Amino acid sequence: MTEMFLYNWQIREEWLDWCETLSPEELEKKRVGGMGSILHNLYHVVYCEQYWINHLRGTPVLGNDMKNITTLQEVKAFSALIQPQTRQFLQSYPLEGANQVLEHQRKDGSIKLLPYEKVLRHITAHEIHHIGQLSVWSREMGLKPVSSDLIYRELD
Structure with missing residues (x-):
């Protein structure tokens, strides 16, 4: 999963x-x-990573007022803040999270039981989905998108 x-x-x-x-x-x-927008797509994936990881950690979720995000630097700073927290969670996850279930309250007030593994898979798939949108928009602008090729990437 960490990969x-x-x-x-x-x-x-x-x-x-x-x-x-x-x-x-x-x-x-x-x-x-x-x-x-490109800016809000990038902010959204960082926010959602933080949202779900903080729910799994049992810590408060930071606000999501996307309207106030107006610069790329704000998104970069938010990403730099969230990534170490997620990394720390993932490093402790096999010890703490195996077979755990998150009780998540939905917008309609109902409670959904979500296995931690499913939430983690959702976070990664969600970002891939929105990054695909960036690729479409870049091509619409006549620009080459970032390569999303996993096979030849070195991940560390």
Whole structure:
């Protein structure tokens, strides 16, 4: 499981670097699909990683006011804050999380029992999904997307 988080973090960093070449207007431009903009797509994947990991850890979830995110630097800083927390959780997970179940309250008030393993798989699949949207948008802009090839990547 850790390998998929390492993969996502590596791809995320490459997308964040890729975004350095874009204007703030291009980063915030309204687009079809995803979270509506490149900037908000990137913020959303970091927020959701933090949301689920903090639920698994039993710690408070940080706010999600995406409207207040207006710069790439804010997304980079948030990612830099969250990644070590997730890494720490993953390093302790086999000892603490095996066979554990999260009781998650849904928006409608109902409780859903979610195995930790399923939540971790969801986090990685969710980011891959939204990163795919970035690839589509980059091609629509006539730009080469970040390669998402897992086979030839060195993950550490």
